[in-house]
Amino acid sequence: MKNEIRGLREERGWTQKELAQRLGVSRQTVIALERGRYDPSLPLAFAIAEQFERRIEEIFHPA
Amino acid sequence: MDTPDFDAHTRAWKQRFWLAIAAYLLVLTAAVFWLNAQAAPPAWAGGVAVLACLAPLAYALVSAPVAAERHDGIERMLLHRSTSVAFFVLMVSLVTLGLIEVLTPREPISAWWSYGLGGIAWAAAHKRLASRLAG
Numbered sequence: 001m002k003n004e005i006r007g008l009r010e011e012r013g014w015t016q017k018e019l020a021q022r023l024g025v026s027r028q029t030v031i032a033l034e035r036g037r038y039d040p041s042l043p044l045a046f047a048i049a050e051q052f053e054r055r056i057e058e059i060f061h062p063a
Numbered sequence: 064m065d066t067p068d069f070d071a072h073t074r075a076w077k078q079r080f081w082l083a084i085a086a087y088l089l090v091l092t093a094a095v096f097w098l099n100a101q102a103a104p105p106a107w108a109g110g111v112a113v114l115a116c117l118a119p120l121a122y123a124l125v126s127a128p129v130a131a132e133r134h135d136g137i138e139r140m141l142l143h144r145s146t147s148v149a150f151f152v153l154m155v156s157l158v159t160l161g162l163i164e165v166l167t168p169r170e171p172i173s174a175w176w177s178y179g180l181g182g183i184a185w186a187a188a189h190k191r192l193a194s195r196l197a198g
Contacts (some may be wrong), residue, residue: 028193029137043135
């Protein structure tokens with residue numbers, strides 16, 4: 001699944017570590033998410049959407 | 064939404080894990096000394112020694128997957144996938160070991176080979192998957 005996480009994070013000037021701390025996950029998880037190698041669970045997808053103040057479908061797109 | 068500090072949580076469970084492993088080694092050493100000190104250990108002594116060792120070891124082994132389950136992210140996926148690979152390798156090696164023992168007239172092969180293979184398969188699968196996901 002493709003996503004806009006990297007762009008949204010960089011727009012806000014957050015590091016991967018900072019985003020990881022905000023989400024309560026490891027930095028490796030953020031790296032895997034940004035590379036599109038890991039599809040998050042629904043609770044994590046909601047947490048990401050909440051952090052970026054976007055709707056889930058604005059962040060994640062079917063590959 | 065609740066977002067616990069991942070690093071602090073990881074440090075906490077690793078501390079619990081290694082304390083439990085230390086307790087296991089301590090109990091195991093005490094059990095070995097106790098069994099060796101008996102002139103003729105009763106039949107139940109071995110069982111009691113194993114049970115005494117089992118409690119801290121079980122705690123140590125369960126604490127890692129429980130900690131991974133509590134946290135969202137790739138760690139949970141890595142745990143599930145590498146455990147699946149290790150279980151498959153362990154089962155296949157145990158069945159093969161059993162068949163060789165049944166079908167060939169030879170000394171029994173140590174089951175440590177299978178346990179070792181299972182452990183190596185878990186570590187290798189975990190490392191490979193981790194580098195593919197976030198390497």
